[in-house]
Amino acid sequence: MAINLEFYNTLNRKKEVFEPLNPPNVGMYVCGPTVYGDPHLGHARAAIVFDVVFRLLSHFGYKVRYVRNITDVGHLENDADGGEDKIAKKARLEQLEPMEIVQLYTDQYHKAMDALNMLHPSIEPRASGHIIEQIAMIEEIMENGFGYEKDGSVYFDVVEYNKKNHYGKLSGRVVEELLDNTRDLEGQDDKKNSVDFALWKKAQPEHIMRWPSPWSVGFPGWHLECSTMGAKYLGSPFDIHGGGMDLLFPHHECEIAQSQAANKQDPVKYWMHNNMITINGQKMSKSLNNFITLDQLFEGDHEALDQAYAPMTIRFFILQAHYRGTLDFSNDALKAAEKGYRKLMNSIATASKLSPGEKSTSDIPALVENCEKAIKDDLSTSILISHLFEGVRITNSVKIGEETISKGDLSLLNKMFEDYAFNILGFQAEADQTGQGVIGPLMDLILDIRQDARVNKNFDISDKIRDALTTMKITTKDEKDGTSWTYDE
Numbered sequence: 001m002a003i004n005l006e007f008y009n010t011l012n013r014k015k016e017v018f019e020p021l022n023p024p025n026v027g028m029y030v031c032g033p034t035v036y037g038d039p040h041l042g043h044a045r046a047a048i049v050f051d052v053v054f055r056l057l058s059h060f061g062y063k064v065r066y067v068r069n070i071t072d073v074g075h076l077e078n079d080a081d082g083g084e085d086k087i088a089k090k091a092r093l094e095q096l097e098p099m100e101i102v103q104l105y106t107d108q109y110h111k112a113m114d115a116l117n118m119l120h121p122s123i124e125p126r127a128s129g130h131i132i133e134q135i136a137m138i139e140e141i142m143e144n145g146f147g148y149e150k151d152g153s154v155y156f157d158v159v160e161y162n163k164k165n166h167y168g169k170l171s172g173r174v175v176e177e178l179l180d181n182t183r184d185l186e187g188q189d190d191k192k193n194s195v196d197f198a199l200w201k202k203a204q205p206e207h208i209m210r211w212p213s214p215w216s217v218g219f220p221g222w223h224l225e226c227s228t229m230g231a232k233y234l235g236s237p238f239d240i241h242g243g244g245m246d247l248l249f250p251h252h253e254c255e256i257a258q259s260q261a262a263n264k265q266d267p268v269k270y271w272m273h274n275n276m277i278t279i280n281g282q283k284m285s286k287s288l289n290n291f292i293t294l295d296q297l298f299e300g301d302h303e304a305l306d307q308a309y310a311p312m313t314i315r316f317f318i319l320q321a322h323y324r325g326t327l328d329f330s331n332d333a334l335k336a337a338e339k340g341y342r343k344l345m346n347s348i349a350t351a352s353k354l355s356p357g358e359k360s361t362s363d364i365p366a367l368v369e370n371c372e373k374a375i376k377d378d379l380s381t382s383i384l385i386s387h388l389f390e391g392v393r394i395t396n397s398v399k400i401g402e403e404t405i406s407k408g409d410l411s412l413l414n415k416m417f418e419d420y421a422f423n424i425l426g427f428q429a430e431a432d433q434t435g436q437g438v439i440g441p442l443m444d445l446i447l448d449i450r451q452d453a454r455v456n457k458n459f460d461i462s463d464k465i466r467d468a469l470t471t472m473k474i475t476t477k478d479e480k481d482g483t484s485w486t487y488d489e
């Protein structure tokens, strides 16, 4: 099964031909959200990028098991094993049970993901459901000499590990430099070296989320859950591990160290990372007040937003950029995306109703080939979208009679839109444009009434209908076989 797909592998810092370990099966693990707040743009980008990877692999015949976890315990406020557990803190502030917080924000996350037309992962495991497996992994790490206990907590010995392994192979960090940079912190906790990280933390008396273990009543370190659940559901090693660039260090570096220390095996063949989102050129953060949740975007309910943006506008906007580049969010960029997306959807609807001619004036098979080439070249969604717009151009030229398209090429063009716009990029036509739902038939009825009114010279009624449709941003066009309508672009 050679499909010549290439991905950029962060581990080797280059594009590589994708060759799964056990074809046609592919195992993919993506770090999911820590569910202590509303889902935001950062969540959307990571989820959309790997949703496209999932769709792409499935489209080309792989049997993909896609695991995306829910972090519901162990993620502390800062990466150096300090501060409160994010979920426990939110629970304290809102006076709820931690698991109520988890349920609330897991539901919010799912709702937003469904709105963005994300396929569900094959398995969505929770950290708190895998405490037994995490304890077993800590025991293996300790048996192999890479973990030590101090006062009920267990730490990973990075310096010991780095003697025979390479801590930093993914992120390019160097242990000696990390030690130099963090020397000030030494002696502030129970760690042997400042670079060590927690595998198990003893719970303070006020800490609510706690489980028994051989070392103390406590909770697992954040990095451990992904090592454990990845190996449990996908085996070791598995094919693809994805996540945002912000997780590369320390989270993913620690995952590699833990798995290597426990199983004596590099856990993952291809590491893929999507880049971050900035807002008007600035990093997104709660303190800059530019932290926009997905609900706020969908409802236009944030001072940084001029208007509401539909989930498909967001999806289109995110996929218009290559996943490894940064992406800057602004109202202007979003409005342009909204316009572009409508244009694409209007043309796809038009293409499905075109009449074929004798021959084609454009090379449709070459266009389809270009689409395939783009998406297989490290997920170049931006280039793929530009090819789809070549399809838009051809569609519109055929429609006004400037070009012709043969019957075979027309069905190829429609299949191209179906495969690449809908199945792989995961766009969704508004139900009424595909003839589903009630809007389509209602529009037909309204346009019929308008036509009758005009025939009977009842211009009050026909003008009233036209004006109302204009306010609804619907354009009508009188053509030889009746009146057609589209959303304004």
Ligand SMILES: [Zn+2]
Pocket: 030, 031, 032, 226, 251
């Ligand atoms: Zn993770």
